[in-house]
Amino acid sequence: MLNNQDSAQLGPKSPVKRKLKLVDLTRHSQQQATSSSDINRAIKLLQETIIKIEGAYAPSTIRAYRADFNDFIQYCVDRNANALPSHPNSIVQYISNLTASGRSSASIRRALCGLSAIHKLNRFDDPTKDPDVALEMRRMHRKLGRSSNQASGINTDVLEKFLIATDDSIRGIRDRALLLVAYDTLCRRSELVSLRVKDIKINVKNGNETSSILLRKSKTDQDSKGKWLHLGQRAHLALMDWIKELPKAQEYLMVGIDRGGSICGSGLNSGQINRIYKKIARNAGLDESSVKGISGHSMRVGAAQDLLNSGASMPIIMQRGRWSKTDTVMRYLELGNCQADSLVNN
Numbered sequence: 001m002l003n004n005q006d007s008a009q010l011g012p013k014s015p016v017k018r019k020l021k022l023v024d025l026t027r028h029s030q031q032q033a034t035s036s037s038d039i040n041r042a043i044k045l046l047q048e049t050i051i052k053i054e055g056a057y058a059p060s061t062i063r064a065y066r067a068d069f070n071d072f073i074q075y076c077v078d079r080n081a082n083a084l085p086s087h088p089n090s091i092v093q094y095i096s097n098l099t100a101s102g103r104s105s106a107s108i109r110r111a112l113c114g115l116s117a118i119h120k121l122n123r124f125d126d127p128t129k130d131p132d133v134a135l136e137m138r139r140m141h142r143k144l145g146r147s148s149n150q151a152s153g154i155n156t157d158v159l160e161k162f163l164i165a166t167d168d169s170i171r172g173i174r175d176r177a178l179l180l181v182a183y184d185t186l187c188r189r190s191e192l193v194s195l196r197v198k199d200i201k202i203n204v205k206n207g208n209e210t211s212s213i214l215l216r217k218s219k220t221d222q223d224s225k226g227k228w229l230h231l232g233q234r235a236h237l238a239l240m241d242w243i244k245e246l247p248k249a250q251e252y253l254m255v256g257i258d259r260g261g262s263i264c265g266s267g268l269n270s271g272q273i274n275r276i277y278k279k280i281a282r283n284a285g286l287d288e289s290s291v292k293g294i295s296g297h298s299m300r301v302g303a304a305q306d307l308l309n310s311g312a313s314m315p316i317i318m319q320r321g322r323w324s325k326t327d328t329v330m331r332y333l334e335l336g337n338c339q340a341d342s343l344v345n346n
Helices: 002-010 015-053 059-078 088-101 105-121 131-144 156-164 170-185 233-245 270-283 288-292 298-309 314-321 326-333 338-345
Strands: 200-205 208-215 227-230 255-257 263-267
Touching: 015 059, 015 105, 059 088, 059 105, 088 105, 088 131, 105 131, 156 170, 156 270, 156 298, 170 208, 170 227, 170 233, 170 255, 170 270, 170 298, 208 233, 270 288, 298 314
Parallel strands: none
Antiparallel strands: 200 208, 208 227, 255 263
């Protein structure tokens, strides 16, 4: 009897147990199929949303929404969670994950803004407004703080060091025009790369020749009414030297230059402005800590600080820089001139 019992225990499982196991495997495969379907649906909705908002949002905003939501989708894939619409608990865990990953508080706020916008644009309930999400954001801010690093200002003294560091090559001619136009116009980097050759107007007054450039559209001009930006004498001369180098059919004013010294047909993108400034800064002999603080907005920051030091009023600074909010201007000017001074002293 004992042997028979042992044989029975060592034998194959009963049909009932095998059936239960098959049912479990079927449910697991169904869950995987459902999860895959949810992810594909989220990706499709994101793509449709990006197409729908083209032209209604700034290109940089659309890029941020796409990048942040794709990252969130991947996060949900790893956890078999639904990304669109998402559950507030998934948002809470995502914020916690971003906090631990080393992201800045400003970057996390931007990601949360994108998640909220994508949900609302698809007429889903906004999970970012859940009380638990608000609590997790408070935890994040208590841990990381709310402040973000502002770009170091390139004021007139630093600008002179940059100009000395440029040579007479075609790249040097382009860089001098870029630096001086950026300083005189207080252009955002996205505005700089949007300037077009055909929008330059030559002005002659009292025998002196200067130029103006039409800024077709900016962050504070969503209706594309346009604004004429006026250049000083030195910026005008640098710009004329650069235009002589451009092909006749060239559309955009600021273009790339390859390693062979040939002008590229396409215009610069916003991210290249930052890299050009940093390269010139290194050529000018600035130390690496100062170079690290430079961004694509550094020329704009420095020019605003110089306007303040010269006695310009807040309305004049706001008009020159095309700012719509006073607190935004103050964040630029509050750098003090401590960061700019540190650049000059190096």
